Amino acid sequence: MSLKRTLFEPEHELFRESVRAFVAKEVLPRREQHRADRLIDRETWKKAGELGFLGLGVPAQYGGSDIDDFRFNAVLNEELSRIGVAYGSSFGIQVDIIAPYLLRLTTEEQKERWLPGFCSGDIVTAIGMTEPEAGSDLGALKTTAVRNGDGWIVNGSKTFITNGGNADLIVTAARTGGGPKGRGITLFGIEAGMEGFSRGRVLEKVGQHEADTAELFFEDVHVPDELVIGELDGGFKHMMEHLAQERMGSAITNVAHARAALDITLQYAKDRMAFRRPIGSFQHNRFLLADLVTRLDVTQAYVDQCTLAHSKGELSPVDAAKAKWWSSDVQGQVVDACVSCTAATATWRSTRSRTRGWTRG
Structure with missing residues (x-):
């Protein structure tokens, strides 16, 4: 409860x-x-x-x-x-x-x-930020946009782009100037069907199979001035300004996913029998599940407070980063423990079966 x-x-x-x-x-x-x-x-x-x-x-x-x-x-x-x-x-x-x-x-x-x-x-939209060599480090961004008449010529590639295989509009970060690390980046609205824009394979992943995570390629894509989003060379600033909401979305996802895994495991612990008892009645599992419920409740309360602060416009990017990091760590703990709990049952039953076989033999 x-x-x-x-x-x-x-x-x-x-x-x-x-x-x-x-x-x-x-x-x-x-x-x-x-x-x-x-x-x-x-x-x-x-x-x-x-x-x-x-x-x-x-x-x-x-x-x-x-x-x-x-x-x-x-x-x-x-x-x-x-x-x-x-x-x-x-x-x-x-x-x-x-x-x-x-x-x-x-x-x-x-x-x-x-x-x-x-x-x-x-x-359907996507954000084109992550690159094969730079990851999400905007300072190492290699996709470029060079001025050409009434527009820009974009060259480069992106990878691990969620919605990338299906997106009609990609808000794409490209380097438009020099200067210190992180500066000289502009956002462009690149639309499906533009000449020179293509998609690579939809990537095979360990999880999240429903998502069309893809590679994107830009080869001399002409993007007119009217599709520049925000300020010229202001892309880095724009992305930093929107980090709090992006991080909170991740934190909310982390807790909801962990909660679903824990709910499934709690029901499994009630239904699955071992040694003629529900596995949830064993002391180790009782302590483990109580610990997980507590960790998740504490995390939920923290993320809820951050969500409320953000809805009021009071959440800083740093506090949002805390929520994202903490919830990610707790999600890993919960999901790993839930897998261990259910896997242990199979091990117990298998061991008991083998032992009985040896005794009879």
Whole structure:
């Protein structure tokens, strides 16, 4: 039994019921197909758009839900992450990460160009930051954009891009100037179908099979000035300004995923028998599960407080980083322990069977 959470109001819980209904009706029946295809199909994206899930925070004039309260984002993230981290990650890229760029940095023309399709699910988005050699170190960014007439010529590549295999719009970081580390970076809205833009393979991963994590390539892609997002050479600053929300999305995903794993393990400990007893009745497992529940409850309370602070505009990037790091560490502890708990049962039963065989022989 976990402590009652105080983060959410009745309207958030009503929204949670809507998300759960969407998950049950539209996502779970397609989950195995998503995993096989390594792709969330467009029908699912568009259904999420119809229900208003993709336009949280977007003004109604652009087709959004006009709800400026990050706690609704948190509810959406929690419910999606409970059925698979990839769902929280893929939809989170759209709703938590890309939305602020399109709302705060774009011109009116860009908003009208992108936001209606963004909210409806007709435009799936990704962020092109991580590179094969640089990782997410913007200071080592090698993708370049060189001035050419009324636009820019972009060359380079990106990797590990969530939604990359299916995205219609990639907010892409490219180096546009020299100067000290981290400076001279500009964001561009690169659209599917642009000449010179191509996708590599959808990457094989240990987990998150529903996500179309892909490689992207830019070979002399001409990007007109009207698709520059934000300030010229201001990309590094823009990305740093949006880190708090990105980190909180990760923290919320971490806790929700760990909670789902623990719930499954708790039920397993009640149902699975060994030596004529539920495995949850063994002292070691009782202590272990109590420890996990406590760790997760403490982490949930901390992440909830950070979520509330962020919804009020009071959360610093440093505090968001703390939440992301701590929740990531606890998630690993919980999931590893849950696997160990269930694996130990199989070992016990196998050992007992072998011992009986030896005794009879």
